[in-house]
Amino acid sequence: MHAATEAGRTDHPGGFTEIRLTTEAAPRPGQYLTTEDGTGLPVMAAGNGEVRVLVPGPVPSAITAVAVAGEALAPEPSWLAVADAAGLAPLLFAASGEVPPGLALLGLDEAPFTPRPSRFLTPELPAHLIAAAPLLEDRGIASRLALPDHPAAWEGTLAELVATAVAGRPRPVVVLGRPATIAAVEAVVEGPITGVPQPG
Known part of the structure; x- marks a missing residue:
């Protein structure tokens, strides 16, 4: 200690x-x-x-x-970051690292920030999904949100958003968050993912 x-x-x-x-x-x-x-x-x-x-x-x-x-991240270039509320802090930490994610997907019940329209195009996702996390966008990282009752966010689950993002586009996936979130993403993503469990 x-x-x-x-x-x-x-x-x-x-x-x-x-x-x-x-x-x-x-x-x-x-x-x-x-x-x-x-x-x-x-x-x-x-x-x-x-x-x-x-x-x-x-x-x-x-x-x-x-x-x-916990385990330290060792991400590959252009990795897809996936985070729930417990994984938001380590995602922000990783975003300032040497290998930031190419895209970050967040699943939150409530956000500690005011979502804003993204500055970045994400061809792997529907065009109407533009709600983004300013803390990531300001660092040059495209982000999208699965956030209830927000008109420009994904209406389904975080796992469904991830499945849509990787469909036909294999890329390294790292999930930061609670074990249940990691398991939900593992169930819908074909191919290996890295789970980084977080408390919360």
Whole structure:
């Protein structure tokens, strides 16, 4: 375990909480932190003695020590990133890495951001799907959303959106999120995928 000191908390829409920690822990994209009581904290950014986590739900009242857990990503070029609410933070972390995804698909019940029309064409998806994540688009990464009650988002499940995106276009698929999300995508995608389980 590494000592950790909270440097601040920020509440975001959709029940997400961003926590800044000062710690010597040095997670890599895909890894997460665990607290002394075993609570998992998905990592959004790390460097220079600070780690930022984005938690989709209840958060611990105080964080004083953390450990690094999980497997680090080793993505291939032009990989397709798939994430649920628990996988959003590690997706943002990976997006700032040396090999960012070529396309990111997010399945959320509520978003911690205001979706906006995408700047990027995605010929593998229907043209009317333009709802995108600004945090990814600002980094030059095309994104699309499976988000209930949003007119420009996918109306079905995240797994169905992924199946549509890869139909006839094989590419490396990495799923960041809860085990149930990973299993749902594995059930509809022909070919290998990499699952990166996240707490949440």
